[in-house]
Amino acid sequence: MRASRLVSLLLLLQTRRRLTAAQLADALEVSVRTVYRDIESLGEAGVPVYGEPGHDGGYQLLDGYRTQLTGLTEGEAESLFLTGLPTAAADLGLGATVTAAQLKLMAALPAELRDRAGRVAERFHLDAPSWYREADSTPHLATAAAAVWRQRLLRMRYLRWAHPREVSRVVAPHGLVLKAGRWYLVARHPGDQGEELRTYRVSRLLDAELVDEPFERQPGFALPDYWRGYLARFDERRHWAEAELRVSADGFARLDQLLEPAVVAAARRTAGEPGADGWRRITVPIESPAQAVPELLRLGADAEVLAPAELRDHMLATLAATAAHYVSAAQRS
Structure with missing residues (x-):
């Protein structure tokens, strides 16, 4: 854990050039005292990091120094599609992983492109939830996401709008969709190839448990295509x-x-x-x-x-x- 933090600290200094101990502590979610110890450790390891006192001071790397420790881990590579969706990443428990992936990507860019990418991040922000509505509480989202990613069955209790209100099912989860701040699970009942895919609102999951049993995804399934069709059918059913x-x-x-x-x-x-x-x-x-x-x-x-x-x-x-x-x-x- 500490080694990962030292790498993140080094990449922060490489991409942002000069940062105070307080800024580093805030970015790494540690104490300022921990930052002091980490800076000392980097110096002992031969990394040319130095600090300047004063109002405009801070820590920075010697000009021209660049680390090559920018290789993405599996989790970081898998989370790259969420780098522009910080709220979604946090919901899925990938906030820290996405941050690490962004740092490594920024560190690997040439200075000019790094500056341009930084300006985009500073000036454009995507806020997915809709106005005038609290975000759904989704305590079982991480379990559903694990089932989707690992292609395992999901045992769940679900609160429906119709009667019987509460049902228990084992489903084969094919994907998750974030729509206007609400998460939806796309899944089907296994063992019945004719069973249609269904959409479940994740906030209405009363309980969810990962089943250590794999399933075969529906041949040719594409989540974006399914969702577009689902929205069209939803309006048709609703507006009768x-x-x-x-x-x-x-x-x-x-x-x-x-x-x-x-x-x-x-x-x-x-x-x-x-x-x-x-x-x-x-x-x-x-x-x-x-x-x-x-x-x-x-x-x-x-x-x-x-x-x-x-x-x-x-x-x-x-x-x-x-x-x-x-x-x-x-x-x-």
Whole structure:
């Protein structure tokens, strides 16, 4: 462990040129006292590292010195695809491994390319979770990831939306997907070649245990292709009904700010020509009248539901109840 830390310290000095003991301690997640001891050990090993006192001081390597200790370990090489996803790497327990891989990659680059890569890291950041939503709690993510990577069966208890709510299954996990800050496990039941792949939300795993039994992956399986198809099928299953609306010119222009992409695409595809007042008719997919009410209320006075009658009645009842609350409050004040 200490040898790995010494290598990381050396690579930090090589890629960042000058760092204080406090900065090194923060990067390596150790105490400043430990950094002092490590610097002394590097000096005793013949590494030309020296320190300069003062406000602008710090530790640095002698000009021209470069270490060749940049070989990636297996874990670091495997984690390279996560170097731009620090949150995902941390979720999978690979945060430290990804950091080490990044250091070695930076150290291996020529100075000019290293500076350019550093500027990219400083100026662009990918934040996967969506707005206004806490990230899922995924205590069994590491176990699921181990099953995916080692191609082993996974015994799990899962909390479903339908009844029976809690089910126990042994599945063959084919992949993990991070979507808007939520992890999903793609898996199938082993022993049945006709069984379809299913998608499980990892936060709904009540328990997970790695089974020391390998399985054969589905021939030709490609995770990106599966996920694209799954999203398309998901929208088709979810949106089983339609609603007809009238929307104003302003409402039509703001559809993509207020409604989800699948609904907006359908609205633009079915939109008729605007009338003399600028209003036009659109047809949008919905899950159910009850679910559609809060969604369509986002359009405010810029939309009117024409059909189905059940949805129109739901909208009228909701708006009437809301107006009654405000009228009552005004009368009390």
